[in-house]
Amino acid sequence: MTEDExxxxxxxxxxxxxxxxxxxxxxxxxxxxxxxxDLSDLHVVSFGGPEVGMLAAAGKLSRLTFAFVAxxxxxxxxxxxxxxxxxxxxxxxxxxxxxxxLLLGLQAAAWRVPFLPxxxxxxxDLPLVNDGWATVVSPFPGxxxxxxxxxxxxxxxxxAALVHLNVADERGNAAYTGPDLYFDDLLCEAATAAYVSAExxxxxxxxxxxxxxxxxxxxxRLFTDGVVEAPNGAHPTSCEPDHGRDEVFQQExxxxxxxxxxxxxLLDDYLALSSEAxxxxxxxARPEGDVR
Amino acid sequence: MSEITDLxxxxxxxxxxxxxxxxxxxxxxxxxxxxxxxxPMIGGRLxxxxxxxxxxxxxSEATLITNDEAVVAVDDRRYEVYNPYRRMFDVVxxxxxxxxxxxxxxxxxxxxxxxxxxxTPRKPRTQLLGFRGAPGNTINNTTSxxxxxxxxxxxxxxxxxxxxxxxxxxxxxxxVARFHEIRRVVSNLGVFDFxxxxxxxxxxxxxxxxxxxxxxxxTGFELVIDDQPATTRLPTPDELELLDTxxxxxxxxxxxxxxQ
Numbered sequence: 001m002t003e004d005e006x007x008x009x010x011x012x013x014x015x016x017x018x019x020x021x022x023x024x025x026x027x028x029x030x031x032x033x034x035x036x037x038d039l040s041d042l043h044v045v046s047f048g049g050p051e052v053g054m055l056a057a058a059g060k061l062s063r064l065t066f067a068f069v070a071x072x073x074x075x076x077x078x079x080x081x082x083x084x085x086x087x088x089x090x091x092x093x094x095x096x097x098x099x100x101x102l103l104l105g106l107q108a109a110a111w112r113v114p115f116l117p118x119x120x121x122x123x124x125d126l127p128l129v130n131d132g133w134a135t136v137v138s139p140f141p142g143x144x145x146x147x148x149x150x151x152x153x154x155x156x157x158x159x160a161a162l163v164h165l166n167v168a169d170e171r172g173n174a175a176y177t178g179p180d181l182y183f184d185d186l187l188c189e190a191a192t193a194a195y196v197s198a199e200x201x202x203x204x205x206x207x208x209x210x211x212x213x214x215x216x217x218x219x220x221r222l223f224t225d226g227v228v229e230a231p232n233g234a235h236p237t238s239c240e241p242d243h244g245r246d247e248v249f250q251q252e253x254x255x256x257x258x259x260x261x262x263x264x265x266l267l268d269d270y271l272a273l274s275s276e277a278x279x280x281x282x283x284x285a286r287p288e289g290d291v292r
Numbered sequence: 293m294s295e296i297t298d299l300x301x302x303x304x305x306x307x308x309x310x311x312x313x314x315x316x317x318x319x320x321x322x323x324x325x326x327x328x329x330x331x332p333m334i335g336g337r338l339x340x341x342x343x344x345x346x347x348x349x350x351x352s353e354a355t356l357i358t359n360d361e362a363v364v365a366v367d368d369r370r371y372e373v374y375n376p377y378r379r380m381f382d383v384v385x386x387x388x389x390x391x392x393x394x395x396x397x398x399x400x401x402x403x404x405x406x407x408x409x410x411x412t413p414r415k416p417r418t419q420l421l422g423f424r425g426a427p428g429n430t431i432n433n434t435t436s437x438x439x440x441x442x443x444x445x446x447x448x449x450x451x452x453x454x455x456x457x458x459x460x461x462x463x464x465x466x467x468v469a470r471f472h473e474i475r476r477v478v479s480n481l482g483v484f485d486f487x488x489x490x491x492x493x494x495x496x497x498x499x500x501x502x503x504x505x506x507x508x509x510x511t512g513f514e515l516v517i518d519d520q521p522a523t524t525r526l527p528t529p530d531e532l533e534l535l536d537t538x539x540x541x542x543x544x545x546x547x548x549x550x551x552q
Binding site for chain 2: 068
């Protein structure tokens with residue numbers, strides 16, 4: 001499939017789970033296809049990175065389910081200014097979660113149960129920013145004899161999942177060759193339809209040779225519905241070991257939250273070009289481009 | 293007089309902080325020590341290199357490594373085990389972890405905020421990171437906090453949003469919160485704990501060169517302060533040497549500069 005063929009199967013108002021984590025291995029070529037489409041009013045579920053800010057700034061987003069949104073989370077956490085602007089304006093409806101609750105919500109959807117119990121979230125202010133908040137009394141006595149009241153993390157069903165892997169086969173199996181799968185398999189399993197973009201697509205039976213290790217073949221075609229070949233498709237986020245993050249591009253993107261002209265030119269010159277091929281050509285032609 | 297006085301004149305605040313962080317992990321044994329931030333990473337490594345050799349520590353990404361250095365290039369990492377992002381929840385929810393987080397705000401019971409400031413919860417004046425893993429960390433494993441810039445806007449009467457839960461919230465929950473422990477708060481001015489009858493924050497020790505007044509002025513709530521608050525101990529010569537191995541580029545001095 002092409003990015004645009006995937007996007008033709010999506011609709012306004014739907015719930016879309018986006019793979020990767022922070023500014024790492026995001027399915028950005030599919031996100032760009034959303035940016036240039038007529039889609040709107042999307043509900044995004046994500047371990048959020050720049051895709052959240054881009055979709056918000058472009059007016060595509062009406063609801064967000066998240067535990068964090070950040071260009072990166074490390075020793076020095078950086079904030080995501082486009083996302084912050086949308087959140088602070090009150091325009092973006094949000095369901096906030098602990099990261100572990102997001103995991104459990106996706107897992108519950110994948111396993112077709114209405115919720116999973118956890119103590120995560122108890123005592124925090126999450127009920128103030130989470131409409132699906134509920135608790136459940138354990139049917140079993142706790143160690144002290146009293147039944148515990150736990151959080152019932154509601155299943156988070158996705159209408160569609162979009163993920164970007166290092167390599168996929170033509171039938172929809174896929175593998176990560178970088179440090180972490182993140183939650184990409186689970187997003188696919190929690191979704192009615194899942195679309196995989198990959199740095200390269202190989203023929204059926206050749207995935208192991210391409211990925212190097214059977215333990216890396218983690219996205220199963222039982223749970224996927226389409227494959228897109230998208231070299232450098234995660235740009236500007238990282239896709240180790242295929243390419244690092246384009247820090248220059250990301251810095252410009254971050255700066256554009258305070259500079260409408262810069263945001264407009266990022267859209268016109270890159271993000272909203274009429275095809276992914278045009279985008280990749282424009283990125284490759286950047287004099288200060290950092291695309292490996 | 294003293295050699296001690298001379299030494300405390302020479303001591304650098306960031307080194308005192310790193311040792312105070314390391315002390316937070318004393319007695320933890322074989323757990324995942326997960327200090328987040330520059331000096332926390334350095335202090336955690338110091339604890340492992342000295343009195344807590346069984347601690348496991350991350351490379352800040354997807355593996356647990358044994359290197360002493362706080363920041364290690366990929367090719368130089370000495371791996372113990374794979375610990376991708378999702379695996380961390382297994383560790384946290386099992387309780388075999390002690391995390392040291394930052395705090396944009398913290399109150400007297402150790403409630404922490406990293407989510408948002410001002411406005412209303414649904415329309416904050418300043419959106420921060422989000423709740424991240426703070427609720428799950430604080431109710432499942434031991435937590436400490438690191439505040440490099442101690443001030444009244446950080447140590448507040450009441451946090452705007454509770455992301456990491458403090459002792460008052462945990463007490464309301466009862467037995468289900470039995471794994472909750474806020475061990476310590478280390479700042480650039482002192483060390484704080486909750487070893488009081490109702491778990492209010494107590495001044496545990498003052499860093500050398502800091503006064504009690506300085507700390508109370510920089511704190512937006514009333515701390516429990518003993519008659520003779522202790523002084524945070526100085527690094528030993530061995531520890532100073534180790535700190536230079538762990539942090540050869542002196543990044544700790546940029547996070548906590550020496551006082552003017």
